[in-house]
Amino acid sequence: MRIGIDIDNVIADTYKDLNPYVTRYFGKETTSEQAIELMRDNKWLQLHYWFKAWRYGLPTTLSLIDGAVDTIRDWHNNHEIIMITSRLPIFKRQTRKWLEKHGIPYHELHHAKEKTKHTKAEGCEVFIEDNLEECEILADFCKQIFLFDHPWNRKEIIRPNIIRVKSWQEIRNNLSL
Numbered sequence: 001m002r003i004g005i006d007i008d009n010v011i012a013d014t015y016k017d018l019n020p021y022v023t024r025y026f027g028k029e030t031t032s033e034q035a036i037e038l039m040r041d042n043k044w045l046q047l048h049y050w051f052k053a054w055r056y057g058l059p060t061t062l063s064l065i066d067g068a069v070d071t072i073r074d075w076h077n078n079h080e081i082i083m084i085t086s087r088l089p090i091f092k093r094q095t096r097k098w099l100e101k102h103g104i105p106y107h108e109l110h111h112a113k114e115k116t117k118h119t120k121a122e123g124c125e126v127f128i129e130d131n132l133e134e135c136e137i138l139a140d141f142c143k144q145i146f147l148f149d150h151p152w153n154r155k156e157i158i159r160p161n162i163i164r165v166k167s168w169q170e171i172r173n174n175l176s177l
């Protein structure tokens, strides 16, 4: 089976770890929604932030979400692991380095813009993702979607093949692989 997996806030505890940098960058405390909104309104700011993150190699410093590594290692023996991230392609090297550092195995790694992950998810029966909008799109292409629960995705789920989960253990309980 092909299993599609997002990286940020699914395997890596990105929001928690980068929040202090975001606060320092904006000069004030922001919620995840506010930070995303600020950057969406100002593409230059967004680009500048990502450039700084790249320059300091922030993606190589991220910590792990519990249960992700063991589960992916188990699955990797019998299934195809397809990582699909919406990180900019400039983070390709740092992303690979981080995966290697934590011994996270995978068969493919793709960088795709938000809302276009389905173009790389061909044949994935299962997808694990924390962006609800992305999940709603992926629901047309994958049989089963697991929405990794976070404060920013606590909205109503429309598609019946999306299940909200709070942990990797819960994903394992829902899938007998």
Ligand SMILES: [Mg+2]
Pocket (backbone or CB within 6 Å): 006, 007, 008, 009, 010, 129, 130, 131
């Ligand atoms: Mg994510």
